[in-house]
Amino acid sequence: MAAMAVGALLLGGLALQTFSPEQFKDENTQGARSAQLVADALNAALAAANNPRETLDAFAGALRLPAPIAFVPPGTEGQRTSSYIYHGNVPAWFTALLQIPELGSTHPITIRTTHVGDIVFRPDLSAEILEKWVGFLALAASSIALMLVAGLSAYLTAGTALRPLEQLGAGLTRMRSGVYDSAIPLAGPPEISKSCAEANELAATLKRLSRDNRDLLRKLVAVQDDERRDLARELHDEMGPLLFAIRANATALSDPEAEDPPEPGSPVYGILSAAEALQQANRRVLEGLSPIYVAELGLTASVQALLRDAQSQAPDLYVISRIDHRLNELDGLLSQTSYRVIQEGVTNVLRHAQASTMSVAATINGDQIQIEISDDGIGLPPDLTFGRGLTGMHERVRALDGKLRLLREGGLTMVRCGLPLDHLIVR
Numbered sequence: 471m472a473a474m475a476v477g478a479l480l481l482g483g484l485a486l487q488t489f490s491p492e493q494f495k496d497e498n499t500q501g502a503r504s505a506q507l508v509a510d511a512l513n514a515a516l517a518a519a520n521n522p523r524e525t526l527d528a529f530a531g532a533l534r535l536p537a538p539i540a541f542v543p544p545g546t547e548g549q550r551t552s553s554y555i556y557h558g559n560v561p562a563w564f565t566a567l568l569q570i571p572e573l574g575s576t577h578p579i580t581i582r583t584t585h586v587g588d589i590v591f592r593p594d595l596s597a598e599i600l601e602k603w604v605g606f607l608a609l610a611a612s613s614i615a616l617m618l619v620a621g622l623s624a625y626l627t628a629g630t631a632l633r634p635l636e637q638l639g640a641g642l643t644r645m646r647s648g649v650y651d652s653a654i655p656l657a658g659p660p661e662i663s664k665s666c667a668e669a670n671e672l673a674a675t676l677k678r679l680s681r682d683n684r685d686l687l688r689k690l691v692a693v694q695d696d697e698r699r700d701l702a703r704e705l706h707d708e709m710g711p712l713l714f715a716i717r718a719n720a721t722a723l724s725d726p727e728a729e730d731p732p733e734p735g736s737p738v739y740g741i742l743s744a745a746e747a748l749q750q751a752n753r754r755v756l757e758g759l760s761p762i763y764v765a766e767l768g769l770t771a772s773v774q775a776l777l778r779d780a781q782s783q784a785p786d787l788y789v790i791s792r793i794d795h796r797l798n799e800l801d802g803l804l805s806q807t808s809y810r811v812i813q814e815g816v817t818n819v820l821r822h823a824q825a826s827t828m829s830v831a832a833t834i835n836g837d838q839i840q841i842e843i844s845d846d847g848i849g850l851p852p853d854l855t856f857g858r859g860l861t862g863m864h865e866r867v868r869a870l871d872g873k874l875r876l877l878r879e880g881g882l883t884m885v886r887c888g889l890p891l892d893h894l895i896v897r
């Protein structure tokens with residue numbers, strides 16, 4: 471825009487430079503001709519006069535510089551510093567730009583072949599130069615005004631087009647972070663408003679897909695839990711009695727008279743200790759498959775039992791826990807998920823962390839359950855890939871629309887999980 475204005479001014483300047491010399495010449499030829507006529511008339515009058523000196527003096531008194539047409543006695547030509555007269559205060563660069571040509575003319579006056587002076591023509595260009603200067607100023611002012619108007623209208627047009635674009639961008643960013651509810655206002659030119667409408671449609675589709683996905687995950691987790699519970703029941707019902715029978719029969723095989731337990735190294739001792747180990751392993755598998763405690767004991771007591779078990783497996787580990795008692799009032803799916811998250815977190819600390827301290831916290835904070843399992847161990851491997859444990863944890867948490875984060879902060883490895891309490895509200 472500024473370039474256009476400067477361009478217009480330059481063109482104006484160029485036009486002035488090109489056309490003004492001709493114009494000056496045209497406008498002043500009449501003056502030069504008049505000067506010639508005056509000189510001819512004076513020469514004729516002097517030739518016919520009885521006393522030419524007197525006539526010349528009377529004439530010279532009336533036509534004196536700085537009049538445009540004047541009589542100049544010999545030897546005073548030096549008084550004429552320029553070929554035109556100019557009174558005014560237009561900048562010198564502008565008058566230079568006009569390239570005013572030689573306009574003045576000199577016509578000799580003689581009395582009987584003696585040169586007694588000249589009639590000189592020096593036009594007064596003050597008005598013409600001022601007129602051109604005013605024209606130039608008007609051109610500059612209108613260029614600047616045009617530039618301002620064009621700039622303002624471009625700003626306003628871009629503003630009205632940009633605002634809806636900004637809103638569209640903000641809406642897309644919200645969508646990326648999983649917020650699909652706030653609609654993008656339909657504004658701006660038709661193309662942008664159409665894009666906003668399509669983005670809103672996209673948000674609705676994404677919202678539906680995300681809800682379907684969550685429902686599916688919830689079903690998946692529920693099916694998995696049902697299957698595990700069935701498997702646990704089978705194991706419990708089938709293995710339990712069989713193991714009990716093995717132990718009872720092995721005891722019956724040993725010497726009924728003997729009061730002491732069977733000798734270590736004896737076959738009966740071997741069978742009994744193998745059966746006991748199998749029973750313990752069976753209990754561990756059952757616990758892993760289906761934590762019956764949660765339903766029966768409530769979440770806090772189950773977590774305490776889990777931590778006691780962890781402590782017995784790692785006697786040197788310092789275990790800190792903070793479990794909110796209100797967690798006992800959670801519904802089945804929430805307490806099951808909370809338990810599973812804590813269980814997997816604790817198992818991972820025992821298995822992978824090589825920690826000396828482990829801290830487990832489960833609290834209710836506003837409308838969120840917040841679970842954090844932290845340890846001061848070796849930290850997550852840089853190329854961490856989720857195994858069955860973390861994958862299962864993640865699926866369960868997502869099924870309840872929760873958030874799971876693994877992080878290392880202040881020398882602690884942390885598993886942080888937030889579960890919304892209102893997940894049962896159908897969205």
Ligand SMILES: Nc1ncnc2c1ncn2[C@@H]1O[C@H](COP(=O)(O)OP(=O)(O)O)[C@@H](O)[C@H]1O
Pocket residue numbers: 814818819821822823845847848849850851854855856857858859860861883
């Ligand atoms: N507390 C932790 N400290 C260090 N590494 C961990 C911790 N928890 C998990 N990991 C890393 O994450 C990996 C994946 O864990 P997970 O999905 O539970 O599978 P798994 O326990 O069966 O290996 C582990 O193999 C381990 O390298």
Ligand SMILES: [Mg+2]
Pocket residue numbers: 814817818857858859860
């Ligand atoms: Mg694990």
